Amino acid sequence: MNKSRLAAAVSALVLLVSGGLAACASPKKDGDGETAESGVRANEATSAADFGGIDGLVAAAKREGELNVIALPPDWANYGAIIKAFGDKYGIHVNSVQPDATSQGEIDNANQQKGKSTAPDVFDLGQSAALANTSLFAPYRVATFGDVSDAFKDPGGAWINDYGGYMSIGFDSAKVPPITGVDDLLRPEFAGKVALNGDPTKSGAAFFGVMMASVSQGGSPDDIAPGVEFFRKLRQAGNFLPIDPTPATIESGGTPVVIDWDYLNVAETRKLPSWHVVIPPNAAVAGYYFQAINKDAPHPAAARLWQEFLYSDEGQNLYLQGGARPVRADTMVTKGTIDHAAYQVLPPVDGAATFVSVKQNKEAKAYLEANWANAIG
Secondary structure, rough: OOOOHHHHOOOOOOOOOOOOOOOOOOOEEEOOOOOOOOOOEHHOOOHHHHHHHHHHHHHHHHHOOOEEEEEOOOOOHHHHHHHHHHHHHHHEEEEEEOOOOOHHHHHHHHHEEEEEEEEOOOEEEEEHHOOHHHHEEEEOOOOOHHHHHHHHHHHOOEEEEEEEEEEEEEEEEOOOOOOOOOHHHEEEEEEEEEOOOOOOOOOHHHHHHHHHHHOOOOEOOOOHHEEEEHHHHHHHOOOOOOOOOHHHOOOOOOOOEEEEHHHEEEHHHHHOEEEEEEOOOOOOOOEEEEEEEEEEOOOOOHHHHHHHHHHHHHHHHHHHHHOOOOOOHHHHHHHOOOHHHHHHOOOOOOOEEEEOHHHHHHHHHHHHHHHHHHHOO
């Protein structure tokens, strides 16, 4: 996943550790966590029950005192507020580093830092990276595990979708004409103005951006080739801008059109009044990110408490307040625990959503790896 959106402006809300997860000569981690009264070690716990309940988990996590997270920009799905809320609630210091890392970068970092106190405790991954690396995950079922549809979780708890959204086109109406669909981007008025958030062979956001283009051109999750061809035409027309957009480039006018998740484009509307967001009516492509615990987490109890927090009503509503669509939204609507004000302002979606299956994702990524570089030059 490309989370480079705030690489140059990491919020003061996020607690940082000097040197970060990739620091040299990092100390070894202390072990696999304490042993609970149940006799289960923290790194082997598969639910809060193994700690004697949520209070036991909280106590164990507080004794660890820290949590390492990676690739969580403050404005991505409201992670700045989420990290602050978790730290304030439990008094646990959150070490947030490399906010601009891709999903593959998270995996690479975990492998490089394995056995060290600086290794990431948890992952927030795009579909491709998550499903290719399940051997790195520790199974865990949060208290609200049953609220999540079977389609959005591993039955054994190795991973669970946390939030999602629709691929969208954000544009500055002060700099470009109105956009109603993907085909508009080929018009001469958009010369040198259209940016994609990342490299689709590595970034979840960019992958789904190409998939959105494919669906708009008659393709499908089974056939991403029309999307690659669309970007080839975009490049040939001189409209494709081969840089990763950030809030700074958007607000300065450097990237007046951005293909990205709707919740990231929506975040820009709060800062730039002329920024608008459209979900193409003929290409409503949806996707979720994957949350997982590193099986070698240096803070295994805190990692599990982090998950409990993310899937609580409080955590899910914090995602929603950032414009993302929490995975438990339907259940929370039924239970009356959803933040209705935030829920009502989500961008409208016209038509049925298109989802990409595990098999389709794998095949589409293989096609991208073989053809993307040639398409964009």
